[in-house]
Amino acid sequence: MSRTTQSARIPTGEVDGLFGAVVKVMSRRMFGKVPESMGVMWHHKDVLKASMGYGRKVEKWDAVDKDVVAYAAMATAAYIGCSWCLDFHYFLSHHKGLDETKAREVPRWRESTLFSPVERRAMEYAEAMSQTPVAVTDELSAALLEDLGPAGLVELTARVGFMNATARGNVAMGIHSEEFADACGLPPLSAPSARAATVTSVA
Structure with missing residues (x-):
């Protein structure tokens, strides 16, 4: 960072x-x-x-695997451009025992080969939810419903919604990264890939 x-x-x-x-x-x-x-x-x-x-x-909340929701939250922050949120959740990944190598790859998840199909669909969903207008497709929603079940998809949606509120508020107020991840010796996050004009399905 x-x-x-x-x-x-x-x-x-x-x-x-x-x-x-x-x-x-x-x-x-x-x-x-x-x-x-x-x-x-x-x-x-x-x-x-x-x-x-x-x-x-x-x-x-625990209806969804902690790795899946963590990567989805980070993908939301990366898409919106909240450096504070992205750095903070990368820092949290260290303390929660998540895979730090995968966590640092979230900004370029589309190009990375490290993520499972479910994790990729969750991050795609996070980006689609974060667009204006919302770009979630029936196909993506159906795939995640099969992956996570009804409770899991509700939780994923709520978590991404909360991250949108936090991230957009931070960006509006000019709150930037405070290098929490640097403080615990984590390597820098990968450079984000160019944001696509539309969401391409990875389901």
């Missing part, structure tokens, strides 16, 4: 108070620092708490 000196479009606030003390301890334990993005969101703590709370609930 290349270094960036860009600052967010919203100035950071001071992370203070009792809740702030807890957030600082947790952030330093996990990242070694308090992320700049935390200071941006601190201007509206109710939004921050709601986002963190929902994010924790999302992580407890």
